Amino acid sequence: MTDPAGTGTSSSTSPTYAATLDAADPLAAFRSEFVGAESSLVYFDGNSLGRPLAVTGERLRAFVDEAWGGRLIRGWDEGWYDLPLRLGDEIARVCLGAAPGQTTVGDSTTVLLYKLVRAAVDARPGRDEIVIDSDNFPTDRYIVEGIAAERGLTVRWIPVEHDSGVDVEQVREAVGDRTAVVVLSQVAYRSGHLADVEAITPVVQDAGALVVWDLCHSVGSVPVELDRWGVDLAVGCTYKYLNGGPGSPAFAYVAQRHLDGSAGPALRQPIQGWMGHADPFLMGPGYQPSGGIRRFISGTPAVVGMLAMQDMLDLVDRAGMDAVRAKSRDLTSYAVDLADAWLAEHGVTVASPRDPDLRGGHVTLRHDRMREVTAALWERDVIPDYRDPGGLRIGLSPLSTSYAEVHAGMAAVRDVLAGGGASRAAQEHILSGP
Numbered sequence: 227m228t229d230p231a232g233t234g235t236s237s238s239t240s241p242t243y244a245a246t247l248d249a250a251d252p253l254a255a256f257r258s259e260f261v262g263a264e265s266s267l268v269y270f271d272g273n274s275l276g277r278p279l280a281v282t283g284e285r286l287r288a289f290v291d292e293a294w295g296g297r298l299i300r301g302w303d304e305g306w307y308d309l310p311l312r313l314g315d316e317i318a319r320v321c322l323g324a325a326p327g328q329t330t331v332g333d334s335t336t337v338l339l340y341k342l343v344r345a346a347v348d349a350r351p352g353r354d355e356i357v358i359d360s361d362n363f364p365t366d367r368y369i370v371e372g373i374a375a376e377r378g379l380t381v382r383w384i385p386v387e388h389d390s391g392v393d394v395e396q397v398r399e400a401v402g403d404r405t406a407v408v409v410l411s412q413v414a415y416r417s418g419h420l421a422d423v424e425a426i427t428p429v430v431q432d433a434g435a436l437v438v439w440d441l442c443h444s445v446g447s448v449p450v451e452l453d454r455w456g457v458d459l460a461v462g463c464t465y466k467y468l469n470g471g472p473g474s475p476a477f478a479y480v481a482q483r484h485l486d487g488s489a490g491p492a493l494r495q496p497i498q499g500w501m502g503h504a505d506p507f508l509m510g511p512g513y514q515p516s517g518g519i520r521r522f523i524s525g526t527p528a529v530v531g532m533l534a535m536q537d538m539l540d541l542v543d544r545a546g547m548d549a550v551r552a553k554s555r556d557l558t559s560y561a562v563d564l565a566d567a568w569l570a571e572h573g574v575t576v577a578s579p580r581d582p583d584l585r586g587g588h589v590t591l592r593h594d595r596m597r598e599v600t601a602a603l604w605e606r607d608v609i610p611d612y613r614d615p616g617g618l619r620i621g622l623s624p625l626s627t628s629y630a631e632v633h634a635g636m637a638a639v640r641d642v643l644a645g646g647g648a649s650r651a652a653q654e655h656i657l658s659g660p
């Protein structure tokens with residue numbers, strides 16, 4: 227990073243420099259709104275499980291006392307029934323660049339991927355290939371393999387190295403008149419590589435196929451313009467940069483033209499439950515899908531799981547996605563600078579794109595000892611995560627992470643590499659979440 231604070235100093239490794247960056251950071255004040263911000267713990271895993279906001283504690287307490295405890299079953303009429311769609315619209319407005327009526331919240335990302343990919347495959351009869359990259363997140367690959375087996379289709383793999391991601395030329399080569407659907411992640415979970423959604427989407431569509439974008443590592447971190455880019459379908463997590471808490475339900479986006487029949491028959495998803503029925507309370511014979519995005523709902527929504535993310539959405543809305551992205555670029559660039567200054571001499575390499583335009587919100591550092599290093603860091607209250615092969619993942623959530631935190635965490639990585647490792651017991655604990 228070239229002197230973003232305008233201090234004229236070149237010693238980017240000094241703690242004073244980190245303090246200068248924090249002082250110049252327009253988003254610095256947001257950090258104090260998170261639980262644990264005052265502790266010295268370094269959190270480098272906001273891309274896997276975001277920290278809770280302090281107001282979320284109050285929201286959960288009030289929900290038990292008032293909404294659930296006081297209103298009881300009347301709550302369904304008073305907002306819970308429509309919450310998946312209302313919250314979907316909010317995520318769409320704040321983070322996805324999408325107009326209302328196309329986004330719903332519910333299920334896990336895994337289950338929503340199944341629903342969307344199945345709906346897409348069924349909308350392209352006669353086409354017998356699903357395209358996906360070889361380094362996509364495991365759940366995406368497994369879902370695609372399962373659907374291919376179920377429907378007698380073939381998976382066409384785009385080969386991708388662990389330290390990069392998919393580019394438009396690779397997609398152009400992979401698609402053709404046999405392609406039903408292409409499944410890609412905007413930000414690669416391993417390398418942080420940022421795919422060019424705007425350029426890749428029309429390449430898929432020109433081949434007559436549909437595209438499903440997985441936004442798990444982008445929503446709340448990288449600005450997205452689903453409507454403007456003409457994306458067909460998208461899914462994403464809410465417990466990562468949207469801080470919805472462990473297991474909070476995911477979102478699905480289906481472009482209006484695939485819901486209203488203006489681009490061929492409206493898409494239909496395979497898990498036909500009563501909550502996606504045209505008239506759920508008729509409880510009649512036979513499934514008739516609802517109009518609009520509600521047809522992608524299956525069963526009773528996880529109302530409790532949808533509470534915490536509302537607070538983070540408010541925060542992101544106040545900060546603005548462009549400001550979030552600007553800080554994300556600076557934070558990851560700062561981490562790369564410190565890795566070059568401190569860790570390269572220990573044999574650490576940067577396994578993420580060096581150009582911030584090609585990188586999402588995390589940086590992966592590679593070294594043969596990183597599993598052991600991660601365990602030692604956890605013992606010191608420095609919390610990154612580990613991804614094979616030899617990858618230490620530094621996830622930087624712009625609203626909860628300070629430059630001083632990056633400095634302290636990277637210094638700890640340096641010290642562990644230079645000296646003490648972790649106990650065997652601690653190493654065996656390194657499992658990490660999604």
Ligand SMILES: *Cc1c(COP(=O)(O)O)cnc(C)c1O
Binds near residue numbers: 335411442463660
């Ligand atoms: C985190 C993540 C998931 C997680 O799926 P779940 O169903 O929530 O476990 C899926 N895809 C990608 C790309 C992810 O990063």
